[in-house]
Amino acid sequence: MVMNRKCIIRLSRYKNALKRLKSLGFVKVFSGNLADAAGVTSSQVRKDFSLFGITGNRRGGYRVDELIERISLILGKNELQKVVIVGMGNIGKALMRYRGFEAGGIKVLAGFDIDPAKYNKLAEIPILPLEDFREFVQSQGVKIAILAVPDVSAHHVSEVIISAGIKGILNFAPIQLRGADDVVVSSINLEVELENLIYFVNAGAKTEPEIEA
Amino acid sequence: MVMNRKCIIRLSRYKNALKRLKSLGFVKVFSGNLADAAGVTSSQVRKDFSLFGITGNRRGGYRVDELIERISLILGKNELQKVVIVGMGNIGKALMRYRGFEAGGIKVLAGFDIDPAKYNKLAEIPILPLEDFREFVQSQGVKIAILAVPDVSAHHVSEVIISAGIKGILNFAPIQLRGADDVVVSSINLEVELENLIYFVNAGAKTEPEIEA
DNA sequence: GTTTTATTGCCTTAGTTTTCACAATAATTT
DNA sequence: AAATTATTGTGAAAACTAAGGCAATAAAAC
Ligand SMILES: NC(=O)c1ccc[n+]([C@@H]2O[C@H](COP(=O)([O-])OP(=O)(O)OC[C@H]3O[C@@H](n4cnc5c(N)ncnc54)[C@H](O)[C@@H]3O)[C@@H](O)[C@H]2O)c1
Ligand SMILES: NC(=O)c1ccc[n+]([C@@H]2O[C@H](COP(=O)([O-])OP(=O)(O)OC[C@H]3O[C@@H](n4cnc5c(N)ncnc54)[C@H](O)[C@@H]3O)[C@@H](O)[C@H]2O)c1
Numbered sequence: 001m002v003m004n005r006k007c008i009i010r011l012s013r014y015k016n017a018l019k020r021l022k023s024l025g026f027v028k029v030f031s032g033n034l035a036d037a038a039g040v041t042s043s044q045v046r047k048d049f050s051l052f053g054i055t056g057n058r059r060g061g062y063r064v065d066e067l068i069e070r071i072s073l074i075l076g077k078n079e080l081q082k083v084v085i086v087g088m089g090n091i092g093k094a095l096m097r098y099r100g101f102e103a104g105g106i107k108v109l110a111g112f113d114i115d116p117a118k119y120n121k122l123a124e125i126p127i128l129p130l131e132d133f134r135e136f137v138q139s140q141g142v143k144i145a146i147l148a149v150p151d152v153s154a155h156h157v158s159e160v161i162i163s164a165g166i167k168g169i170l171n172f173a174p175i176q177l178r179g180a181d182d183v184v185v186s187s188i189n190l191e192v193e194l195e196n197l198i199y200f201v202n203a204g205a206k207t208e209p210e211i212e213a
Numbered sequence: 214m215v216m217n218r219k220c221i222i223r224l225s226r227y228k229n230a231l232k233r234l235k236s237l238g239f240v241k242v243f244s245g246n247l248a249d250a251a252g253v254t255s256s257q258v259r260k261d262f263s264l265f266g267i268t269g270n271r272r273g274g275y276r277v278d279e280l281i282e283r284i285s286l287i288l289g290k291n292e293l294q295k296v297v298i299v300g301m302g303n304i305g306k307a308l309m310r311y312r313g314f315e316a317g318g319i320k321v322l323a324g325f326d327i328d329p330a331k332y333n334k335l336a337e338i339p340i341l342p343l344e345d346f347r348e349f350v351q352s353q354g355v356k357i358a359i360l361a362v363p364d365v366s367a368h369h370v371s372e373v374i375i376s377a378g379i380k381g382i383l384n385f386a387p388i389q390l391r392g393a394d395d396v397v398v399s400s401i402n403l404e405v406e407l408e409n410l411i412y413f414v415n416a417g418a419k420t421e422p423e424i425e426a
Numbered sequence: 427g428t429t430t431t432a433t434t435g436c437c438t439t440a441g442t443t444t445t446c447a448c449a450a451t452a453a454t455t456t
Numbered sequence: 457a458a459a460t461t462a463t464t465g466t467g468a469a470a471a472c473t474a475a476g477g478c479a480a481t482a483a484a485a486c
Contacts, residue, residue, distance in 0.1 A: 013405070044475080094306070168414035170403075194314070259465065260466080
C-alpha cells in the first residue's frame with residue numbers, strides 16, 4: 001500500500017490529464033505524453049505506475065481507457081463516494097452548491113448544522129440538525145465528512161462525527177485537529193496558503209514551488 | 214532564502230501555535246513545547262529556526278513575543294497584505310465574507326467579475342468589473358489575487374491578471390495553471406483533496422499522512 | 427523473417443528532508 | 457563559586473523522493 005501523499009496527488013493529476021487526452025481522441029499514451037500533460041518527468045510517471053503495479057506495453061505505451069480504469073480503481077472512484085458537510089456557513093454552502101464533484105463520482109448527500117434557521121429537510125440535498133448526524137451517516141454508510149464550522153466548535157464537532165463513524169475529515173477550520181488513530185484528517189488552511197504565497201512572492205521566487213492541493 | 218514550502222508552512226503553524234501559547238500566558242517556550250503544539254519534533258523546530266537564523270537561549274528557550282515578531286517578519290506579516298478576489302461565485306463570495314483574514318493582517322480590497330449583476334461599487338469591499346482590474350491593482354499596489362472563476366475561464370483570466378502585475382495567485386479552478394516565471398501559483402483542488410482522503414480512508418491508513426494546506 | 431527503432435521497467439545515482447546525537451553553554455542548585 | 461542540569465545549535469547520519477541510465481523487448485520497417 002503506497003502511503004506517499006505526493007504520489008497519490010500525482011495519480012489524481014494523471015487521471016485528469018488522461019481524461020483530457022481521451023477527449024482529444026488519444027487511445028494510447030506514452031509515459032512522456034502523460035508526463036507533459038501532468039507536469040512531471042516521464043520516469044516519475046513510470047515509477048509511480050510501477051509502485052501500483054500498473055504495466056504498459058514496451059514500445060506500445062499504455063491504453064488510455066485501461067489506465068483511467070486502473071487509476072480510478074486505486075483512488076476508489078469506481079464506486080460513488082458519499083460525503084456530508086458539517087457547518088452550513090459561507091464555505092459549507094459554497095461547497096454544497098458546487099456541481100463539479102458529481103462528475104468525479106463524489107456525491108454530497110446532506111449538510112448538517114446546529115442553527116435551526118439553516119435546516120431544510122426537504123431540499124434535494126437536505127440540511128439536517130447535527131443530532132441526526134449519527135443515524136444518517138450510519139444508515140447511509142458515509143465515511144467522509146467536510147468540516148466547515150467555526151474554529152471554536154471544530155474540535156468538539158470533530159469528536160462528535162468521529163464517534164458517529166466518520167473515517168476521513170476534510171477540515172477548513174484553522175486549527176490542528178487530532179483525530180483518532182484510524183481517522184484521516186486533511187486540513188485546508190487558507191490563511192496559511194496565503195501566507196505561503198506572500199512569502200514566495202516577496203522572496204521574488206524564481207523557482208516556483210510546486211504547490212498543489 | 215529558504216525555498217522549502219513545507220518549511221514555510223511549518224513557520225505559519227509555529228506562529229499560530231505561539232499565539233495560542235501566548236494567550237495561555239506563556240512568556241518563554243522550549244523547542245519541545247512548540248513542537249508539541251505544532252505537531253512536529255523538537256529537532257525539526259530547531260532546525261527550521263536555524264535555517265532562518267532564529268536563535269534562542271541555551272537552557273533558556275525562546276521568548277514568545279520575540280519569536281512571533283521574528284516569524285511574522287519572515288512571513289511578511291509585519292505589513293498589511295492586500296489581496297483581491299477574481300470571480301464572485303460560490304467560492305469567491307464565501308472568501309469575501311470571511312472576516313478571519315484581517316486578524317492575520319490580510320485585507321481583501323475588492324472583488325472582480327464579468328457579470329454586471331454582481332457589481333457593487335459602493336460596498337465596503339467593492340465588486341468591480343474585470344476591466345477595472347489593471348488600474349485598481351496598479352494604483353493599490355496589489356500583488357496577490359485569489360482566482361475563483363470557472364475552470365474554462367481560469368487560464369484566460371490568469372493571463373489577464375498576470376499582465377496587470379499580479380505576482381501570486383491562489384487558484385481554485387481544477388486546472389494546471391502555467392504562470393510566468395516570476396509568478397507564483399498555488400492551487401487548491403478540492404476534488405483532488407477529497408480523492409486523497411478517500412484513498413487513505415479506504416486504505417485504512419494507520420499512519421495519517423501529514424496533510425496541511 | 428530479420429533488422430531497426432522506440433519505449434517500458436527497473437536498477438542505480440543524486441538530491442532533498444528529517445532525525446539523531448552531542449558539544450557548547452546558560453540557568454539552577456549546592 | 458563550583459557542580460549539576462537542561463536546552464540549544466548544528467554537523468552527520470538516515471530516510472525518503474526524484475532523476476538518470478540502460479537492458480529487455482515489442483512494434484515497425486525493410
Ligand atoms: N469562509 C471562508 O472564506 C473561510 C476562509 C478560511 C477559513 N475558514 C474557516 O472555515 C470555517 C467555516 O467558515 P465560514 O465562513 O463558513 O463560517 P460561518 O460562520 O459562515 O459558518 C459556520 C456554520 O457552522 C455552523 N455551526 C456552528 N457551530 C456548529 C456546530 N457545533 N455544529 C454544526 N454546525 C455548527 C453555524 O451555524 C454556521 O452555519 C471556519 O472555521 C473558518 O475559520 C473560512
Ligand atoms: N464552489 C466550490 O465548492 C468549488 C469546489 C471545487 C472547485 N471549485 C472551483 O472554483 C471555481 C469557482 O467555483 P464557483 O462554484 O465559485 O463558481 P461560480 O460559477 O459560482 O462562480 C464563478 C464566478 O466567476 C465569474 N466569471 C466567469 N468568467 C469570468 C471572467 N472571465 N472574469 C471574471 N469573472 C468571471 C462568474 O460571473 C461567477 O460569478 C471553479 O473553477 C470551480 O471549479 C469550486
